[in-house]
Amino acid sequence: MNPARRIREEITAAIRSGEWRPGDRVPTEQELAQRYGCARATVSKALGELAAAGLVERRRKAGTFVAHPPVHSAVMAVPDLAELIAARGETYDWVLNSTKVERTREAPCPPPALRIEGVHFAAGEPFALETRFIALGEVPGAAAADFAVEAPGTWLLGHIPWTEARHVIRAVTPARGEAARLKVAARAACLELDRTTWRAGRVVTHVRQLFRGDRFDLIAEFRAGA
Structure with missing residues (x-):
């Protein structure tokens, strides 16, 4: 499994299970890159896709957070x-x-x-x-x-x-x-x-x-x- 897909699926699972609650901060791109052994660009792409799906919210200069479901x-x-x-x-x-x-x-x-x-x-x-x-x-x-x-x-x-x-x-x-x-x-x-x-x-x-x-x-x- 490629790193971007693995990041998406594991973060999605953490959110769906309730392990990560709305408003929780997602680890930084640097932390995720180290955890998954990939480039920060790969992490950024995965987080962008999660944001497009409404699962996370990316805030400029503040980081990425679990989104509140509508x-x-x-x-x-x-x-x-x-x-x-x-x-x-x-x-x-x-x-x-x-x-x-x-x-x-x-x-x-x-x-x-x-x-x-x-x-x-x-x-x-x-x-x-x-x-x-x-x-x-x-x-x-x-x-x-x-x-x-x-x-x-x-x-x-x-x-x-x-x-x-x-x-x-x-x-x-x-x-x-x-x-x-x-x-x-x-x-x-x-x-x-x-x-x-x-x-x-x-x-x-x-x-x-x-x-x-x-x-x-x-x-x-x-x-x-x-």
């Missing part, structure tokens, strides 16, 4: 990010930034609306920014909920049934502050999802979520009609 979500569902991230074997966390009651009609929910801002984390790294409005007229219990402990989306799915939902999905460039909070480059590709959900024709909640483009996939499956 989280997949069905387009037609209202997903619980905590469940999606946990299903990938990564630790999930939610950090609440602020809550405020909005009483103007400029909010995307009928007033009064509870505005909630926070950040979802996967494996200790920012995964998505969230700005959510909850119609307190439809969901009065939200006023007393502790959204520092439980993300509002998770709370809503557990407490309030919904009957209709509408997604608007866009590829966007984050604002400077958003890029800093997501820890991505200033002009990195991000996925913006705007979702409104209704119950019996009345708005329950509206949310804007901004995802790192390298960490989230939206997937839809279709069947041909008769």
Whole structure:
């Protein structure tokens, strides 16, 4: 077996088995070249192919790291990010930034609306920014909920049934502050999802979520009609 193929297969096996976890640093090109008795160019080629396959991430001047696998979500569902991230074997966390009651009609929910801002984390790294409005007229219990402990989306799915939902999905460039909070480059590709959900024709909640483009996939499956 040639060295490049051996490097690819052994690193792939270490990642697939869980021996190397997302975010772990991969040995340097020099270390791998010594381990496999080959040129650094061979190592670089193997790592480039692993990066193209989405298994590792090469960061300029920082090294090579095991990539975080993208989280997949069905387009037609209202997903619980905590469940999606946990299903990938990564630790999930939610950090609440602020809550405020909005009483103007400029909010995307009928007033009064509870505005909630926070950040979802996967494996200790920012995964998505969230700005959510909850119609307190439809969901009065939200006023007393502790959204520092439980993300509002998770709370809503557990407490309030919904009957209709509408997604608007866009590829966007984050604002400077958003890029800093997501820890991505200033002009990195991000996925913006705007979702409104209704119950019996009345708005329950509206949310804007901004995802790192390298960490989230939206997937839809279709069947041909008769």
